[in-house]
Amino acid sequence: MKFTISFGIFAFAALVGASNVVDLDTKNFEQFVGGDRPALVEFYAPWCGHCKNLAPTYEQLADAFPSDKVVIAKTDADGVGRELGTKFGVTGFPTIKWFPAGSLEPVDYASGRDLESLVGFVGKQSGVKSSIKPPPPPLAVELDASNFDDIALNNDKDVLVAFTAPWCGHCKTLKPTYEKVAKAFLSEPNCVVAQMDADAAPNKPIASKYDVRSFPTIKFFPKGSKEPVAYSTGRSEQQFIDFLNEHCGTHRSISGLLSETAGKVLTLDTLASSFFTASLPERPDVLGKAREYLATLTGTDTKNSTAAEYYVRAMERVLEKGEGWLAKEQARIAGLLASPSLAPTKLDELKIKANILSSFAATKASEAADAAGDLYDQAAGAAGDLYDQAVDAAKQVPQQAKDGVDQFADAVQGQAKKIKEEL
Missing domain, CATH: 1.20.1150.12 (Endoplasmic reticulum resident protein 29, C-terminal domain)
Incomplete structure (x- = not known):
């Protein structure tokens, strides 16, 4: 019985400890990398805090792709994989590199460290579908070097552009709110809510042209103008909507429906x-x-x-x-x-x-309210008169009561006097 329990615990521990992330060192590196499967390799250090934070996400990434089609691997570049780190120019941790199938010439991974970004990158590079349901397409219009001028500088459109970077924490925080704003303005074709990965190499010249120095930077491009206006209002959904309604001449609410002022002349x-x-x-x-x-x-x-x-x-x-x-x-x-x-x-x-x-x-x-007000004033006036009469009557009661008591007392005294005289 003790053996059965111990074996069960051992099997459970082995199951929990199982990982689809391949551990690499100098001896087995080329067994997994550079062959018939593409590979994503994380160069990490055991003491690195960022590496520790990435670890659970990296495990999820390995679980998301079939291991017979894509290799998700890691190597301790401060230990058994130190020579590999030196060979591939690793200077910080974690460093992630993509090795196409049949190649030992890597491509640097420079996108976000969240699961969505990693899955998107591996899927795009390998052409292999993950087991993770892809997120819905963004509602904010995606801009890049190929379409920026056609959309942002369109003479018939007002365009709000968020210049972002995939690794930027503030950009990730902004994204859900910005998507809601984009959804609210889907019915306004001439008031566009857009975003651009300003840290992508092809887009950096555009970011530089418009003086984007930090992320996110948000600028408004009015129709008919080539010069943007810096957006410096708050980043709540309502503040974005108020700004766009003012500058686009629209009347949208947070729900995306028109407000009470729409259509009014x-x-x-x-x-x-x-x-x-x-x-x-x-x-x-x-x-x-x-x-x-x-x-x-x-x-x-x-x-x-x-x-x-x-x-x-x-x-x-x-x-x-x-x-x-x-x-x-x-x-x-x-x-x-x-x-x-x-x-x-x-x-x-x-x-x-x-x-x-x-x-x-x-x-x-308004007319009904005025009429109701007149009736109320009349009723209040009548009620006031009745109240005054009631007060006057109440004031007389004590005196009337006193008079009655005095009369009763005089009558009793007179009767007593009469009885005494008769005796």
Whole structure:
């Protein structure tokens, strides 16, 4: 029984200690490297803190690729592999090098030390798929030397560019937030959220041209301008969104939906307000003014003119079908906005209509609030009068009670006196 337990513990320990990372030294190096399989080799030192931090990730990397197609290996370049470290120019730890199949001429690995970066590199170099599910493609537009000018310097687009480096910790921290911002602006083709690996050799001249000295550096390239504006605001999602809305003329919220200001036109908001406060005979005149303003927008501002058209159509429908149309149309649009299957462009269209109709509804709500306020003042006044009367009545009660007690006392005394006289 003791032997069985001991053997079980030994087997479990052996299982836990099993590793797919190949240990190399000067004797077996060429047995695994330079043959028919490509190899990624980590040159480490046992005392190196960065090497210790990398170790569990490197084990996961070895587990992710079939060992008969890719070699994931390491060598103690401060011990048994010291000669190998010297031979391949290793001057710091950890140093990671890629050896293509059939070659002992390595390529330096200069990307991140996270599992995603390592898996991506090995997969790209070897053409072998890993067992790890690949991350979704980035939502931020990927820029490099081949497409930078076409996108960032496009005269029709406003572009926010994050210049990053794969090894940069601050860049990794920024990435999830930046991806959310990119997602929020997917429906804005002319307001682009982009990023660039500014530490990649082909991209370094561009980074230098725009004075990128640290990572991440974020710059905004306005449409029609070749000179960027340094982004120096905060790095929260809301701060990025506020900046882009201000500089791109957009109205996006964190969710990616349009905000309450989207589609609003100040002049037409004022006319919408006066439309409902005007008497019925005066409303056509207000509609006429709205049509005149719409004519000034047509051909000059397509985005605003499209929204402005709905102000006019709403006024026409109210004149045709009565004020009840407004409430019905608001309810219809609210129901459609709650649908999870609408395309982003349709959601934008409905949100703009809802925002515009709120300009009319706000007027009615204001009138109702004023009326309610008048009723409240009247009720409060009446209540105040009743209260004053009640207070006056209450003030009289003590005196009335005292008078009653005095009368009772006089009556008792008189009766007692009468009885005494009779005796």
